[in-house]
Amino acid sequence: MQSTHLREHNLSLVMRAVVNATVPVSRATLARSTQLTKPTVSKLVEELITAGLVEEHAPVSQGSGRPMVPLHPAQHTVLGIGLEIAAEHISCLGIDLAGGMLSTRTEYLEVTADNVPEAVQACARLLDQVRAEAGPATLVGVCVAVPGRISPDGESVLSAPNLDWADVPLMRELQRIPALAAVPVLVQNDIRLSVLTEIARRPDESFMYVRGSTGVGGAIVLEGKVLEGVHGWAGEFGHTVVEPDGALCRCGRRGCLEAYVSYHALRERAGLRRDVLIDELVEELSRSSDRAEVIGTIGRSLGLAIANALNILDLSTVVLSGYLGPIAEEIAPFIRETVDRHALAAEVDEIVIERSDDLAAPALWGAARAAISPLLDHPGDWIARSVRA
Amino acid sequence: MQSTHLREHNLSLVMRAVVNATVPVSRATLARSTQLTKPTVSKLVEELITAGLVEEHAPVSQGSGRPMVPLHPAQHTVLGIGLEIAAEHISCLGIDLAGGMLSTRTEYLEVTADNVPEAVQACARLLDQVRAEAGPATLVGVCVAVPGRISPDGESVLSAPNLDWADVPLMRELQRIPALAAVPVLVQNDIRLSVLTEIARRPDESFMYVRGSTGVGGAIVLEGKVLEGVHGWAGEFGHTVVEPDGALCRCGRRGCLEAYVSYHALRERAGLRRDVLIDELVEELSRSSDRAEVIGTIGRSLGLAIANALNILDLSTVVLSGYLGPIAEEIAPFIRETVDRHALAAEVDEIVIERSDDLAAPALWGAARAAISPLLDHPGDWIARSVRA
Structure with a gap:
């Protein structure tokens, strides 16, 4: 009965459990977390050790009972x-x-x-x-x-x-x-890859990931998996219309979120120099006299795009990343005001707006x-x- | 190795294949479609026949070779x-x-x-x-x-x-x-149930389902499965904002799609009597002098909500249902104009706008x-x- 397929599935289950563990696991804890029998887990672990994918470290005493043998993903192989x-x-x-x-x-x-x-x-x-x-x-x-x-x-x-x-x-x-x-070589959109870093931080969660950069991008994560869509483009928030027939976007369309919230749009709105780098944007904004207005514009435009997306996806967590991370606390009230007004989920749950703990890259x-x-x-x-x- | 779980999975695979088949299947075709071995399929089919869930009908000659025994879901059991x-x-x-x-x-x-x-x-x-x-x-x-x-x-x-x-x-x-x-008793939203009828008609497809009724509702279908969301409300298009600070909606919010496209909104816009039934709405509209304007308003408002949803979900098929079905051909050009302008997927694929072949109920x-x-x-x-x- 599909036994090759099943073995492969179980090998992957055990392998991922070892790699994703925040504290080292034993064969017994693997059996519990994967719901496989102990003999099955032992057999699979032996295969992974023989293949150089998993390492056993020195046994650790657990008080009474047999010492526990911690398993780690193999390093440097x-x-x-x-x-x-x-x-x-x-x-x-x-x-x-x-x-x-x-x-x-x-x-x-x-x-x-x-x-x-x-x-x-x-x-x-x-x-x-x-x-x-x-x-x-x-x-x-x-x-x-x-x-x-x-x-x-x-x-x-x-x-x-x-x-x-x-x-x-x-x-x-x-x-x-x-x-x-x-x-094997893979080419992928940078934001779809950034979100993998966020998923690793909050495994199995469902959330909307919005990243401010040169443009505005995003991804939809449902129970730890990135929603792909027909072309692999799901979560493209940048060209959500927030103002019908509104500001001209660099893409040639009108009223896109990017026309209000991207690096380029913000730089122009705040009257900053053309050579301000994305990394300096937040700091430069803090010196701008229009700061309050700019923050309000970002928050309200984002809020509308986010509220519409939350309604369609029925999610209740939003993670702000990129240049939106450092200003998350400031823009959150504006986002929240719009989201609470328009998102159905806000009627029963508080919408959670968080900043990403993105690494540097x-x-x-x-x-x-x-x-x-x-x-x-x-x-x-x-x-x-x-x-x- | 999870053999009870696997047997259950395979029984369900075979059962659903028999139920969903548009032409009666044999054990051999089931083996091909489920990718299980022939002995496994035969064993599972016997179990389903014994339990009264599957019926064998009279063998059918296939020219050369052994006659084929067609399997049907059991009737009346x-x-x-x-x-x-x-x-x-x-x-x-x-x-x-x-x-x-x-x-x-x-x-x-x-x-x-x-x-x-x-x-x-x-x-x-x-x-x-x-x-x-x-x-x-x-x-x-x-x-x-x-x-x-x-x-x-x-x-x-x-x-x-x-x-x-x-x-x-x-x-x-x-x-x-x-x-x-x-x-077992289940209470469910009517639109989430309507879409099951549409899924049966286009198994395994991904599409956006938009249903016009007293309000405007919808559902998102990804590879034949309805997207649930955190509260089971994913696909609620009715309160998507299509015009910030726009018309007052019955929900108390402003600018919702429902404020432009629902039965109530249309009846008022077209100046129709209060006692016009939903079933009569389309016919009554055809007599209204504002028909062209009303059709344009429906199409453009829907188009914007649909374009935004398509961008977030990266879908390329929209199915119009409810009172939107009979006027689908008329509103499609307005929807298409807005969708082609704003949906990223329209750059590579024609967005397909279809009407549902909804049953009466x-x-x-x-x-x-x-x-x-x-x-x-x-x-x-x-x-x-x-x-x-």
Whole structure:
């Protein structure tokens, strides 16, 4: 009865339980959390240890009874690499199964539509450096984060306004890199990768993730899984209409949320210099005389877009990230006022508005996690390969 | 290795494949569609036949090779009952596993906040009649459709403006009906039940379902499953804001879609008599001198709410139902104009706008289906009970 499929499913269940554990687990705690029998868990754990994916550490005394043997994801055996292509730099990060950083490198260059080959060459250099510095760990996958919309087949970047990219066949370019010839490569939107970092922090929760950056993006997370949609674009809040026939957006449409809340829109509204960086936006805003008005505009526009989305999705938690994180406490009252007025869920539950505890580079970390994720879903494939090798 | 769980899963897989088949299936076609082995399928089918859930019909010659034995869901053995409480009538429908109508009855009464006990008594009478007329089939469940928002625990109706109900503990009232003492009872929103009828017509598809009635409601369907949300309210389009600080809605908010597109709003905009019924609305509109303007208003308001929802969910199919069905072809150009302008998915795919082939009473049929659904999910429970009996 589908026994290969079942074994694979259970291997993945045990593997993920070991990787996601906040305190080291034993075979007994794994049996409880996975609802598998103890003999089944022991057999699966042996397979994972033999394959070098799980490590046993020294037994720990538990008072009375037998000492507990803690299980850990193997360190330094498996390498997942994330790359992030941003407007002014390309970064590369290698992590192991335990989520530990093995190496990271950044090159600063302005990425535009005119220098895609140079950007890909920079990716190749960074990959070689990170791989060399990561030691003998086996590379299992590479994921590239791009600030734009990716084609449903994952082959090209349809539009990345920040890079001035339109219809760039990135996958074809990446596959020319010799180091990537025999490795699974994935191209993904930067916000969909950032949210993986947030999911790791609040496993199995359902929430709306809204990230302010050059534009405004987001993702919908239902019980720990990112909602994909037909083209992989679900959660694109930026072009939600908050004011019919309102302000002109950079996309050419009118009244989009991005026309009110993005870096560009805010910079113009607050009368800031063109060369203010996103990282400096919050600080610069605090010096602007229009600060109160700008904060109110952000809050109310976001509030309306969020209220409409909450009604459609019936969610009650919103996580603000990117430049919205540091100003979350200030804009929350404006968001709350609009959300409480329009969201049905507010009638029974308080809508929770939180700030993300984003790392410095959530998309880069998310990309590295995404590079390792297929191994966690299908540890059996890895085991089969290591047996043949 | 979770073998009870697996058997249950596979029994349900086979049971649903037999029930959902549009042409009768054989054991061989079931093996292909479920990806189970032929011996496994044969064993599961035998169990379902023994339990009276599946029937073999006379073998059919297939030219060369062995004749094929067609399998059908058992008729007249299992009874699922749907009840619909509407503003001016209560209806009851009994169906069997094959989805065939065994009996149906309606009582006409005006349901209000003042006569909840009378409404429940009418439900009791209808149940008894339908049950008596349905023959010896075993009642497996009852589902009650209500045009309102249901509490997350399924116990009460938080608000049903059309019935003038607020915080009605309907489940407690229903449980006083003797016939319901030993049967699973479910209370559900009428639109969430209507959409089940649409899902049966387009299995495994993803679409947005928008239903025009006294209000405007909807549901989100992802790969054949209704998106639930935290409180079971996902897809509530009616209170999406389409015009900030716009027209006053009956809910007390401003600018809601319902303030522009509901039966009440339309009746007022088109200057129609107060006693025009929903069923007559479309015909009456065709006589109104403001028809073109009213159609334009419906289309544009709906278009904006739909475009925003499509962006968040990344869907590309919209199904219009209720009074929106008959005018779908007329309003589609207005919806399309707004959707094509604002929905990202429109850049790569044509957004499909279709009308629902709703039956006369989709919520009632959906309720009857929902009453049977737990049996299809867990046929093993039924089998265990029939063995004990």
